[in-house]
Amino acid sequence: MPPTTGLASIIDIRGHLGSSYQKEATLPVVVQRSPPSTIRRRFTAYRLELVMSDLPRNILFKGGTIVTMDAEVPNLAVGDLLVRGNHIVAVGPNIDATYAEVIEAKGNIVLPGLIDAHHHAWLGVMRRLMPDVDDLFVYIDLVAETLGKHYRPFDMAVSTRLTAVASLDAGITTIVDACHSSRSKEHTDAALDTLEASGIRALHMVGSAMDKQAPSAHLPKDLERLALNWNHDGGLVRVGLFGQLNLDWWKVARELDMHILTEFIGDLATLGPEFAKPGVLGPHNIFNHCTRVPDETWRLFADRGVNITVNPRSDALFGFDDESFAYQRAVDHGLTPALGIDLDTAFGSDMFGEMHALFGHQRAAMRYRRFRGEANAPAPISVSEVLRAATVNGARAAGLESSIGTLTPGKQADVIMLRTDGVGVFPVTNAIGTIVQAVDRSNVDTVMVDGEFRKRNGTLVDVDLAKLAADVTASRDYLLQVSGHTPALFDRTIAQVA
Numbered sequence: 001m002p003p004t005t006g007l008a009s010i011i012d013i014r015g016h017l018g019s020s021y022q023k024e025a026t027l028p029v030v031v032q033r034s035p036p037s038t039i040r041r042r043f044t045a046y047r048l049e050l051v052m053s054d055l056p057r058n059i060l061f062k063g064g065t066i067v068t069m070d071a072e073v074p075n076l077a078v079g080d081l082l083v084r085g086n087h088i089v090a091v092g093p094n095i096d097a098t099y100a101e102v103i104e105a106k107g108n109i110v111l112p113g114l115i116d117a118h119h120h121a122w123l124g125v126m127r128r129l130m131p132d133v134d135d136l137f138v139y140i141d142l143v144a145e146t147l148g149k150h151y152r153p154f155d156m157a158v159s160t161r162l163t164a165v166a167s168l169d170a171g172i173t174t175i176v177d178a179c180h181s182s183r184s185k186e187h188t189d190a191a192l193d194t195l196e197a198s199g200i201r202a203l204h205m206v207g208s209a210m211d212k213q214a215p216s217a218h219l220p221k222d223l224e225r226l227a228l229n230w231n232h233d234g235g236l237v238r239v240g241l242f243g244q245l246n247l248d249w250w251k252v253a254r255e256l257d258m259h260i261l262t263e264f265i266g267d268l269a270t271l272g273p274e275f276a277k278p279g280v281l282g283p284h285n286i287f288n289h290c291t292r293v294p295d296e297t298w299r300l301f302a303d304r305g306v307n308i309t310v311n312p313r314s315d316a317l318f319g320f321d322d323e324s325f326a327y328q329r330a331v332d333h334g335l336t337p338a339l340g341i342d343l344d345t346a347f348g349s350d351m352f353g354e355m356h357a358l359f360g361h362q363r364a365a366m367r368y369r370r371f372r373g374e375a376n377a378p379a380p381i382s383v384s385e386v387l388r389a390a391t392v393n394g395a396r397a398a399g400l401e402s403s404i405g406t407l408t409p410g411k412q413a414d415v416i417m418l419r420t421d422g423v424g425v426f427p428v429t430n431a432i433g434t435i436v437q438a439v440d441r442s443n444v445d446t447v448m449v450d451g452e453f454r455k456r457n458g459t460l461v462d463v464d465l466a467k468l469a470a471d472v473t474a475s476r477d478y479l480l481q482v483s484g485h486t487p488a489l490f491d492r493t494i495a496q497v498a
């Protein structure tokens with residue numbers, strides 16, 4: 001619930017000082033602004049200082065186009081959104097909040113932060129190393145056996161920071177970080193500490209590294225320590241299990257009330273009958289990709305209410321998908337697929353690109369089915385459904401549906417604001433179409449996570465990009481040097497892996 005004591009204090013102050021004081025009440029220099037020329041004034045100033053130290057910050061997004069993604073909270077062509085502390089407290093026209101810091105939102109679109117429901121943040125420094133790979137095992141050989149096995153905690157930290165900062169810059173306020181490289185407790189701590197320092201909301205899924213000789217004796221036991229350290233109320237960063245199909249590990253995770261993530265590509269994995277037992281599958285599960293999955297498994301997923309992510313660019317890259325397309329299969333079974341970017345070796349932290357791909361992927365697949373004479377082919381996807389996958393469905397997948405994913409009073413303040421004055425964007429005649437089809441990361445003006453600004457006026461807050469770039473280059477160069485791998489700068493084909 002949002003805190004209310006602050007509001008009560010404001011009302012109390014107003015009774016003594018008049019409404020004009022409201023504007024000043026949020027300024028930290030109020031005591032100095034009240035000359036203590038009498039004892040009474042001095043006492044009043046002292047009381048104000050006490051009250052204000054307790055006061056949550058009020059921020060008003062004013063006069064923007066508000067896209068709430070909540071059917072119960074109407075969208076507004078021109079409206080306001082009020083944040084108090086780390087919560088959204090009001091959405092509506094002309095909110096009276098003279099005590100708030102005002103963010104001029106006129107000509108901008110205000111919407112919930114985007115949610116990247118599947119990303120391997122630890123691959124950050126390997127950006128575009130394999131932009132057009134088409135073989136999963138060539139990819140694994142390079143990222144895990146060649147480079148990943150040399151990762152130090154420093155490389156985990158640098159990659160994770162790069163992914164987190166790039167995500168925030170692009171309006172992504174939450175990531176489900178699928179870490180298939182938790183090589184030691186120190187590596188895990190480096191990733192988690194970095195996520196926390198970045199200010200992004202994250203569900204970090206701890207999993208054994210993919211290279212065959214990787215140490216994993218600390219797992220799943222380390223989950224107990226991690227749950228104790230990270231899975232408490234109010235924290236932005238939480239821990240879950242990247243578990244594949246190992247029920248012994250799942251048991252440990254479930255006893256700690258953790259989410260479980262599984263990469264699930266139909267040709268490579270099938271669920272045995274033990275997964276159909278009551279209590280094994282549930283809303284705590286996230287299955288990624290879900291390509292070429294048999295109908296009986298879809299029915300089991302639907303019955304248990306598991307979460308599905310689709311990764312349109314990655315699925316197409318590796319050829320995981322087929323014409324049935326997992327997004328549509330999930331929808332056909334009543335599930336709510338979320339959207340993930342998956343990897344930086346080809347793409348980057350950009351949900352706009354992923355939304356474009358989802359739209360094109362689903363439309364192409366459904367057009368083929370219509371063209372080939374299927375009478376009841378599903379309808380082509382709408383832009384609203386695309387945005388839903390990138391917000392509400394992602395929140396559900398992360399187990400955070402009740403706290404993020406929509407602009408609903410009472411929810412955590414994960415809010416972004418998009419400029420529409422770019423030459424490729426205006427005029428706005430359809431707000432959701434503009435978000436899904438026209439906007440890119442350069443149009444992201446403001447990013448707020450849990451009430452804190454992470455980007456303002458198009459610039460990241462408290463990020464030393466020069467230092468980050470130097471660290472990224474140092475990490476990448478070390479990994480290339482120690483592994484002996486030489487990337488191809490121009491060659492379209494994948495560099496040969498030793």
Ligand SMILES: [Zn+2]
Nearest residue numbers: 178263288342
């Ligand atoms: Zn993946």
